Amino acid sequence: MCLSAFVAKKEKMKLFDVYPLNDIVIKKAMGSYVWDDKGERYLDLYGGHAVISIGHTHPHYVKRIEDQLHQVGFYSNSIKIPLQVELAEKLGKISGKKDYQLFLCNSGAEANENALKLASFYNGRKKIIAFKKAFHGRTSLAVAATDNPNIVAPVNETDNIIFLPFNDEDALETAFKQNEISSVIVEGIQGVGGINIATNSFLKKIRSLCDEYNAVYIADSVQCGYGRSGKFYSHDLAEVDADIYSMAKGMGNGFPIGAISISPKIQPKHFMLGTTFGGNHLACAAALAVLEVIEKDDLINNAKKVGDYLTEELKKLPNIMEVRGRGLMIGIQLPEELNMVKKNLLFKHKIFTGEAKPNVIRLLPALNITKTEADIFLQAIKTELSPGLTPHV
Numbered sequence: 001m002c003l004s005a006f007v008a009k010k011e012k013m014k015l016f017d018v019y020p021l022n023d024i025v026i027k028k029a030m031g032s033y034v035w036d037d038k039g040e041r042y043l044d045l046y047g048g049h050a051v052i053s054i055g056h057t058h059p060h061y062v063k064r065i066e067d068q069l070h071q072v073g074f075y076s077n078s079i080k081i082p083l084q085v086e087l088a089e090k091l092g093k094i095s096g097k098k099d100y101q102l103f104l105c106n107s108g109a110e111a112n113e114n115a116l117k118l119a120s121f122y123n124g125r126k127k128i129i130a131f132k133k134a135f136h137g138r139t140s141l142a143v144a145a146t147d148n149p150n151i152v153a154p155v156n157e158t159d160n161i162i163f164l165p166f167n168d169e170d171a172l173e174t175a176f177k178q179n180e181i182s183s184v185i186v187e188g189i190q191g192v193g194g195i196n197i198a199t200n201s202f203l204k205k206i207r208s209l210c211d212e213y214n215a216v217y218i219a220d221s222v223q224c225g226y227g228r229s230g231k232f233y234s235h236d237l238a239e240v241d242a243d244i245y246s247m248a249k250g251m252g253n254g255f256p257i258g259a260i261s262i263s264p265k266i267q268p269k270h271f272m273l274g275t276t277f278g279g280n281h282l283a284c285a286a287a288l289a290v291l292e293v294i295e296k297d298d299l300i301n302n303a304k305k306v307g308d309y310l311t312e313e314l315k316k317l318p319n320i321m322e323v324r325g326r327g328l329m330i331g332i333q334l335p336e337e338l339n340m341v342k343k344n345l346l347f348k349h350k351i352f353t354g355e356a357k358p359n360v361i362r363l364l365p366a367l368n369i370t371k372t373e374a375d376i377f378l379q380a381i382k383t384e385l386s387p388g389l390t391p392h393v
């Protein structure tokens with residue numbers, strides 16, 4: 001064997017380095033806490049990016065998945081899966097959209113991809129309205145509708161997307177007049193974009209223009225949905241019904257599952273949409289456990305109660321430029337000179353938070369976070385925001 005072949009054999013496969021990582025290994029998780037490999041405990045107000053909805057390793061959730069795994073873990077969508085029907089009924093009831101139809105998939109991007117495709121099947125049109133600072137995922141059409149050129153590959157580029165300023169009703173009206181619009185995709189509260197709230201009047205305008213022009217209103221509820229805002233879908237705050245709601249993240253509390261909830265005006269045809277893994281037995285068990293806990297423990301009201309408390313208390317603290325959000329989706333806009341606060345919260349106070357650029361701390365905790373846990377965070381951020389404090393990492 002030549003030397004180069006010998007060296008190549010000893011090499012190990014590496015991870016494709018696309019994520020800047022914090023030097024932390026999580027070994028255990030429970031409720032709103034996680035523990036690292038040294039036994040250090042952290043309060044989790046990030047929820048693994050808005051994913052942990054009912055708390056880490058919730059006993060009902062663990063049991064539901066474990067029991068299901070002993071029965072059947074997976075079979076394809078070529079057979080009847082009663083768990084899917086049960087999930088659809090439960091989701092319809094808790095979301096208040098009982099007459100909608102459920103299509104199950106695996107992620108937020110896939111949910112949006114299917115929503116945009118379905119809208120185009122429905123009205124035979126191509127043009128999509130998306131908004132500045134929107135994030136809809138990384139698959140082909142979802143990423144094209146995402147306002148971040150750095151993650152759009154040349155092959156994803158399309159002139160079918162029209163980007164408009166968020167909350168600009170006149171621009172919306174003009175775009176509808178000038179183009180054959182298939183769909184409008186909009187986050188009720190922009191997450192990655194920095195916690196920006198769509199106004200009620202803007203969402204109502206989207207609804208009325210979609211009705212007038214037979215276009216499809218797609219409510220991207222991947223991050224702002226599933227009870228996080230204090231309503232099941234944040235679009236409910238505006239008292240409008242969308243034609244399609246996309247969801248993922250909190251739906252499986254960490255088990256990969258996504259879905260679209262589709263209004264009765266859109267009729268299915270066989271083979272129009274499809275997936276191998278979507279709606280598999282384990283994913284349905286996980287999603288049912290989540291909804292059962294949300295319902296039993298009244299978590300949507302808890303999200304509103306603790307979220308309102310956090311927002312009110314944060315507004316009293318010094319040096320914050322703005323506190324934005326609804327329920328447990330909160331953005332804390334900080335001045336540039338306080339750009340070390342997030343790091344200090346993590347490494348000094350052992351509290352995970354999320355972020356958005358530029359300099360927004362994003363809170364996306366589990367919906368069953370307690371007031372006591374909220375107070376621990378408030379105390380920590382208070383010390384970080386106090387004038388004269390030196391950066392400490």
Ligand SMILES: Cc1ncc(COP(=O)(O)O)c(C=O)c1O
Pocket residue numbers: 107108109110112135136137138187191192220221222223224248249
């Ligand atoms: C609003 C929104 N839509 C879609 C997505 C994409 O979801 P996923 O990462 O599950 O594909 C995200 C992810 O952050 C999101 O925040």
